Amino acid sequence: MALLMTGCVAGPDYRVPDAAIANRPGATKALLGSRDEGVVQASLPPHWWHLYKDGRLDAFVAEALAANTDLRTADANLGRADALIREAETARTVTTDFNGQTTGSRIGGPTRFLPAPFSYALGMNISYPLDLAGGIRRAIEEANAQSEAAQAARDQVRVIVAATVTRNYARVCADGVALAAARHVVAVQRATLDVALRMANEGRGTRFDSERARTAAFASEAAIPDILADQKTALFALAAVMGRVPSDYPHALEACTIIPSLVLPLPVGDGAALLRRRPDIRKAERLFASATAGIGVAEADLYPKVSLGGSVGSTTSITHALTLSSFGLSVGPLVSWSFPNRVLARARIIQAGAESRAALGAFDGTVLLALKQTESALSAYRRTRERLEDLDRAANSAGKASSDAETLQRFGRTPFFDVLNAQANYAEAQTRLSSARIDLVDRQIDLFQVLGGGWE
Template identity: 50%
Template sequence: MAKANRAKRRPVPACAGPHKGLGGALLVLALSACATAGPDYRPPARSAATTPAATGAFHSAQGGQYSQADLPDHWWRLYADPQLDTLIAQALAANTDLRQADANLAQAQAVLREAEAGRTVTTSVSGSGLSLSRPSSTGYSLPGVVGYDLGLSASYPLDLNGRIKRAIEASGADVEASAAARDYVRVSVAAATARAYAQICAANYSLGVNRRVVALQRDTLNATRRLAKGGRGTAFDVSRAQAAVDSSAAALPAFEAQRQNGLYLLATLLGRPPADYPRDVESCAALPSLRMALPVGDGAALIRRRPDIRQAERAIAADTARLGVATADLYPQISIGGSVGLSGPLKDLGSGTGFGFSLGPLISWSFPNRPVVRASIAQADAAVQGDLAGFDGTVLEALRQTETALESYRRDAERAAALDRARDSAALSASQAGKLFRFGRGDFLSLLDAQRSLASAEVTAAAARTQLVQDQIAIFLALGGGWE
């Protein structure tokens, strides 16, 4: 990213001619008062986020399953599933990752308060205990003199070159970046909770499909046994029917494990031990279903919504302000200070003879053009350039994730529709083969083949339907929904 993408850099303080007649201290003051050090931040004017291809309609959002309406904050309510709503509300209240993100935000806010405190009056109290002094040059053993030294000082920073101001700007941008990071965790937690819930429901849904297949094959097995007893079948037919039942039944434990693992994951997302999973979700058997087209908006809405893009943009602002902090080190730091003190022999305490005070500007200045300061400025500038590249990368990755999720859902929807048709055809074929076999017009092998095809079609169609739900959640995650 070229430097032109960053804000126009305000010139660093540099004043000359008009101050020739001023004394040294006044000249320093004038030099420091010229401007706030470093560039003023402006959002990147030329970046991946401002191109027409990034802000327009999504390339993959084609077809009736998509809507150009904006994604609502609480996208999971589109499923009209009260149980899902409750689970996500509980996760957003108790999830451990969110608690950690809240702590990180609180830490950033404390750092901001510390930076803001740099503008306040600083006071210090000093004092030394009673001291005993005795001159030794006379050669006589003289009694010592007991003395004291007490002082109070205060200073107020003028911040004429804006060093404190830039530090506050940096800390403020860090707070906003931490808030964006927390929002992104919120987005991820909402999506992960919905996925875990969908996994549980999908496992039960697939269990139901596979159990129906097993029940159908078991009916065939029982009929085969009766036919074998009546002389119309053979032991070989019975063994093949039994193998079909056993093969389909072998798939059931995998779905049960999938359901249980989903329950454990859900408990963790809710901030609970795995064994304390919500028992009322265990029997969920209906897949979450949308009754409307997916509202996806456009690229401009995505860029505004995605918290990680906001976090990347705030990182540029923070490091731009730190560039100003580094630049300010080229110039003196000036404050107004004063002090009062009492010192002298203890016997004169209270007489006022030891009282003293001072008032005036305090100057702290490491000589300018030092290599270490210039190196710090170069480091800060490089950090801003890196942030600009990172911002572009974050935008491009967000767009890629969204386009990929939209394309996957569109193609998976087409596949699911085709598999539904294949399942219906397999069901008709199995029904016809069963009738032919019962009336003695079809052979047993044809019946088994038809039922095997039906079992495969049922399972595959069910898996495709569950994948569609996961695709929908992936779209909502890519769009950055889930925070307010």
């Protein structure tokens, strides 16, 4: 039986089924949104945040990848998974054990107070598993797949860390831009209020006009504390992801008024590259491989476990210790077989098969989720770009209208009410434009994140 089983391995050999979602043509072709303006089908470069060409951002991401607490946890989990591989590999190595004992006994009970005769036993056993059914080999495959899944999980954390740093960095700078715009609007409205007060004192204006101007200025000033609070929140979040305490946030960044922007179209690649790159897809595929190997581990319990072994030992009384006649030697195959427990083994095989099918379902679901997220992110990015272009034109028009209204009012050619309306429209347009700029960077980072960039 052992000879017949030589070379056989229990369980199915791993392969991704042809019917899997990842093998469908629609999953590997060009992404639907890659035809839009602002993106290109070129390969996503390593370390996508370098596309912003911002040395300070690069330094923050590097610091976070070195000190982030979630990454430290993921690294520890990966180290544990690697140790489990070494543990599984030890099952196919030579094992030895030593034993020794000494006993004193007297038959019939003590009759005199004399010492009982003592004997001893010393021995050494050596064995080497043949793994004829391949259970050890499948266990090693299972451990390797689990380790690769842990590595993919760590890569996923790297993706999230890089995206979180870039997002909060961009938000701090966008808040700086919004703060500058709000202060500019307040300055304009304060100047208008001064004009309204002077005109009221000179009898050329009304108290109603000056109070409306005062209200508009106060309303614009009221928006500034919220912007400062949002900026502080982003700074604290940036410090946390870099492994710093809140008081150690990058203070110099508070003066940033340049939002990171991409000069060239955003590279997105195609579906095949996405499936290779996304860490969560690689993790799901490796968990499926691990579950498949688990079937072989369970099936191996149906067959005998055979190992080659030998033992040498010495057993006799203390008075004849280590004489040549006290030594013994044995060599031969060692066989163990849990034949009465075949029902238990069959139940475990069924469980392993179910786990494999569940892992395949999770793998297919992860692929579909990745494709859906990417297409959705591409669509959102396109719409946000279009909205930003419209809002930019609207803000420029509102700025010109406000300036023209102020000029016309100085020459008495337009009512003061029109000036206030024009300034209010300009302030609102600036607020919407600042929000849209933040949204655009957020959509860019969303897209880079769903593309799986940043794990290299």
